Amino acid sequence: MKNSPILFIIFAAIFSVSVVQSCRHMPxxxxxxxxxxxxxxxxxxxxxxxxxxxxxxxxxxxxxxxxxxxxxxxxxxxxxxxxxxxxxxxxxxxxxxxxxxxxxxxxxxxxxxxxTAEGILQSEEYNLVIDTVVTGLEVPWGMAFLPGGDLLISERSGTLHRLSQGVLSAPIEGLPPIMATGQGGLMDIALHPDYDENGWIYLSYSALDTTSEERRGATGVMRARLSGNKLIDQEILFVGTPPTNRGQHWGCKLAFDGKGHLYFGVGERGQHFDFPQKLDNTNGKIHRIYDDGRIPADNPFVNTQGAITSIYSYGHRNPQGTAIHPVTGEIWETEHGPKGGDEINLILPGRNYGWPEVSYGINYDGTILTPDTIRKGIEPPVMQWTPSIAPCGMTFVTGDRFKKWENNMLVGSLRFDYVERVVLDGQKVVHLEKIAQGIGRVRNVVMSPDGLVYIGLEEPGMIVRLVPIE
Structure with a gap:
């Protein structure tokens, strides 16, 4: 194409409000x-x-x-x-x-x-171009699109940045103490559904226990407002209990349901026999709180003696995908199994999802964890992956750029370096497709306001987007 005398206006792509101010010569x-x-x-x-x-x-x-x-x-x-x-x-x-x-x-x-044509990927429904948004990152965990076109990016190492017209800011000040250890650190970002009116930004993170001489922590959720390059008006909405010194299984994707509720998952912190089946701790659970941290009166365990009242469901291993279906309002979740048995779950209030009493996976050393894959009184997964794909990040496709994928679920694979397109018929998975195979370890998948698919990658750390060619 370098020898062509003129334009190569071949492909279709929509303006990315998250990276640059395109069309800057037009009103x-x-x-x-x-x-x-x-x-x-x-x-x-x-x-x-x-x-x-x-x-x-x-x-x-x-x-x-x-x-x-x-x-x-x-x-x-x-x-x-x-x-x-x-x-x-x-x-x-x-x-x-x-x-x-x-x-x-x-x-x-x-x-x-x-x-060029050599840079085009083919999927079942679309030809795609992978467009690089930003490089030079480590482990980009969360992405949130600000009005006006800027993109907030969280790094697991404990820094928050703003990408504006292709330029990455210095670390934003005002974060809480973070225990950036193992799988922990600064995790997801979400804007309040009424961000234009209230300016609230929500962050999930590994909250360092500053009262302990031992280095330990628990999953936390904070909200704050952004002023320049600094967070202000910080409010801690949730800190899990008990804190531990483990470095794994923190969760934690954030999802608003449009009804004032915030959902998020917390992993069992690598202590599967201690936490997920008990209601007196926050680990191995999906939680539901109001956007200001209050507990909804209709949460399922509000009247259960000794229970943590934010718990919405329990028996989870390490949920790192939480999303609200854009049509039905259902809460869907993906979580890591052990060796095999990664899951897609439809989250229902008060239900037990079985970990570790029921699993399609086995221990990492090959020994049997449990003989049961189903059991009465335990909610089965809608789908499970064996071998494990290490599902991380999930979203539902919205907007008008991928109409053939509308309301499909996209799930990142850390282990196999691709994005899984999951087609639902009601509450059943009816089709799977691997997208962008070999793209790298997928840490997160989100939809931009203009309907493009943004993917956070690690090794190397970068953010790319999928652009359909029509």
Whole structure:
């Protein structure tokens, strides 16, 4: 493609509000339609949100836009660029050519190669481009999109950053004491559903017990507001009990249900015989609280003597995916099994999900943990993976960019380096597809406000996004 004389407007991609302010040469009123919308839909996947992915050519310096218009209208077949003669009117083609000509970076050193056909991935429903959002991270755990286009990124090592127009901020100040040990550290981020009005940002983390001489901790949830590069108005909403010195199985994905409730899972902290089947501790449980930390009066164990009142369900090993179905409002969860027996669960109030009394997995040394995979009175998984995929992060597909995947579940695989697309029919899994195999250890999967799939990777630490080509 470097030898092509002109544009390669081949692929479709939508504007990413989370990384850059695309269409910066257009008024905001035009950014959702017209020429800017045409560029987003048909060009940005190859040529970038900032019109930066073009090989430097003579047409950039020539007067007029005739050459650009010809390439858009008739394509460049030997380079793989289709014709858009039937897509755009002459006026639309001319407007798009002007938009591109005026929008490319004046500093030509900022130009990058356009995406080529060799960079396309095929899935059952879409051709995809993997677009790099940011590199140079360690273990990016959480992602949350701020109004206006910036992206908050949590690093498990205990730092929080803001990505603004491609630039990663210095660590944001104001975090609580964090026990960044083993699998613990700073974990998920979520914005309050009414963030525009109240500014609340929610964080899950490994809360360091500052009252103990021994280094120990428990899963915590905090909310705060962002002012500049500092968190203010911090409120601790939840800290698990008891704290332990273990470094594993902290959980903890955050999910709002739109009804004022916040759901999150806490792992059993590597002590499966001590915690998950008992209600006097927070470990190995799914919890439900109000957005200000209060306990809902209809939580299932509010009136159970000695029980932790935030508990919504119990018998969990290490839940690292929690998401609300966008249509039904159901609470879905993924959790790590031992050697085999990773699970997808539909979370119901007061139910026992069995760990460690029931499991499809075995101990890491190959010995039998339990002979039972099902048992009366225990909620079975909707689906289980053996061998384990190490499910981490999950989301439901929303928006208009992946309509063929609408309401499908996406689950990251830490072990096998791909994203699993899970198709549901009601409460049953009816189809699975592995997406972006070999992409790297998937730590998290989220949907952006503009309907693209963002993926947090470790080894190396980076964030990428999936862009559909139509």
């Amino acid at each position: 905001k009123s035009a950014q959702g339609s017209g020429v800017a919308g045409h560029y987003r839909m048909y060009c940005a996947g190859c040529h970038g949100d900032n019109l930066e992915k073009f090989a430097e050519k003579q047409w950039m310096e020539a007067s007029g836009t005739a050459a650009v218009e010809r390439s858009i209208k008739y394509g460049i077949p030997n380079a793989g660029m289709p014709a858009f003669e039937k897509t755009f009117s002459d006026d639309e083609t001319r407007a798009l050519a002007v938009y591109v000509k005026n929008g490319i970076p004046a500093d030509r050193t900022q130009l990058k190669p356009a995406v």
